[in-house]
Amino acid sequence: MSDVLSSEVVVIGGGVIGTAIAYYLCKEGAEVMIVEEDDLASGASGACDGFISLQTKQLGSHLDMARESAQLFPSLVEDIDVDIEYNPCGGLMLAKTAEQLKELKARAKKLKAAGLEVDILSPEEVESHIPGISKDIKGASYCAADAQVNPYKLALGLAQSAQNAGATILKGCKVENIVVTNNRVREVDTSAGSIHSRRVVCAAGTGSNQIGKMIIVDIPILPQRGQILVTEPREPMLNVIVSGAEYLGTKANIEELMPKEEEYAKLGLGFTAEQTASGNILLGSTREFAGFDNETTPDAINAIAKNAMDFIPWIKDLDVIRSFAGLRPYSPDGLPILGTVKGVKGFYMATGHAGDGVCLAPITGKLVSELVLDGETSMDIEPFSLYRFK
Ligand SMILES: Cc1cc2nc3c(=O)[nH]c(=O)nc-3n(C[C@H](O)[C@H](O)[C@H](O)COP(=O)(O)OP(=O)(O)OC[C@H]3O[C@@H](n4cnc5c(N)ncnc54)[C@H](O)[C@@H]3O)c2cc1C
Known part of the structure; x- marks a missing residue:
């Protein structure tokens, strides 16, 4: 130049x-x-997931913005020449304990009052979305307006x-x-x-x-590191974006939903899973403050894999082909x-x-x-x- x-x-x-x-x-x-x-x-x-997740947003301006944003994606699909792999698939947030389910129910009520349709599903209903899911799941919140895209x-x-x-x-x-x-x-x-x-x-x-x-x-x-595992591509197996309640706990600092295991708490680990258009399943993710270090770490990779198999046992049958880490731009709140x-x-x-x-x-x-x-x-x-x- x-x-x-x-x-x-x-x-x-x-x-x-x-x-x-x-x-x-x-x-x-x-x-x-x-x-x-x-x-x-x-x-x-x-170096991230592609969740267009509404049910995880803070009530108020954050949620309002996310809802407006979600409505713009279909127009982008029409307008952009590249296939952005937008999929209005809906999203599940899983509870493994009665305490988590209580929190998700209370939250669903508030989200509904704010105009976002969020339903509480029984373990059987969750199983109908994700066959073979862990028997430990006590229920989930489901938001039909959640979606995914290839970032x-x-x-x-x-x-x-x-x-x-x-x-x-x-x-x-x-x-x-x-x-x-x-x-x-x-x-x-x-x-x-x-x-x-x-x-x-x-x-x-x-x-x-x-x-x-x-x-x-x-x-x-500040950079907030997040680590993700990528599985081999498979036939369609997951038709929703999925997270565990701890994901919301670590993301929004909700005490009741924080991971209880010391190892997971240290990593800020919350379960996420989505299957991309190419068939790979992305498993996440951590929230760590490690400066500008964007390398993956063995402890996080092991923890993500173990946690993912606890939620969806059949994950163990998939080969992990790579891992990556990204740095979220994180403001004080x-x-x-x-x-x-x-x-x-x-x-x-x-x-x-x-x-x-x-x-x-x-x-x-x-x-x-x-x-x-x-x-x-x-x-x-x-x-x-x-x-x-x-
Ligand atoms: C593991 C993980 C999972 C995530 N999952 C999701 C999700 O499911 N849904 C979701 O909504 N969000 C998710 N995110 C968050 C999302 O990735 C970020 O919020 C988003 O990518 C931030 O975009 P950005 O353009 O602000 O920053 P970036 O993508 O980081 O882009 C900033 C760019 O600025 C450039 N730059 C910096 N300094 C300079 C300079 N001096 N001169 C020129 N260029 C410069 C950089 O090179 C960089 O390319 C996730 C993040 C991570 C890490």
């Missing part, structure tokens, strides 16, 4: 969040450049559509500095040269803290950080989606695009302001 480039908007980060923002900006005719230090979906978006293909598809609409994608190009003069963003300096731009969106995932430092703003994002910063015009944040970024990508893209182009959003994003932490 020799000449100085320019763009109406620069989006930092080519994960599901950055590409969704670029996609919606391009739909409105904006001139967009995605700057990605590695490759598209090389961060958390390429990697989602990011690639959104990026390709944005590119078809005129976006430029700079891969292997690291943002090193952001020039601000007279309280306004003017330029983005990258490893490949400078880009003149008056509007910059930080969708840098776990790199967001570094980006914030460039404009002297603390964006409090586990919710996204969306919006502007005080004193720096033209800088926007879309980060901190933690374990929900795939689900929330479409609505984040839409709302941030509105914010950048119109200065206001069709949904209230104030609950996700950076300043809730001050």
